[in-house]
Amino acid sequence: MSRDVPPAPERAVGRIACPTWPMPRRLLPEIQWDTPAQPPLPTQPEPPAAARPGNVTPEQFREASIITSAVIEALAGVRPLTQLERYCTSTLLLLMGHLVRSRAGDGLRLRDIDVQSPSPDVLEVTALLSLGPIGRVAALKIVKGKAHWGCTHLEIAFTNTSITRCH
Secondary structure, eight states: OOOOOOOOOSSOOOOOOOOOSSOOOOSSOOOOOSSOOOOOOOOOOOOOGGGSTTOOOHHHHHHHHHHHHHHHHHHTTSSOGGGGTTTBOHHHHHHHHHHHHTTTTTTEEEEEEEEEEEETTEEEEEEEEEETTEEEEEEEEEEEOSSSEEEEEEEEOSSSSOOEEEO
């Protein structure tokens, strides 16, 4: 009993997938522009980065952060003041010596700094500090000398009611 089996087709025949209903269509026709791209707007030439106020180069930021952290460490009593003799004015060192002896800055920590450059040879630093759980702030003016940068002004608030200044 042999059955005649038809030969297998070359390709399998299956159902054609039904398209989704309704068919997707573009809501807006594609825009074809007849003119070339819009020309750029005329602008003033941009000044060099060092001449723009408020713009600080990486080298300036590095110098400002090093001097600021050294001053804050000295006020906290962690760094000896003799290490800052080259980078601070004599009146500033006298004030810092008084503050260190009074232990006003014990536990003072540097959290963040912001550096501005009103001119290429002057940096103004705003330092966010913490004294225990309380936030404090300091401002420093750092000026470029003949050989190196140095701190000339310091303003710091150890309490809510007074600001210690040295110019």
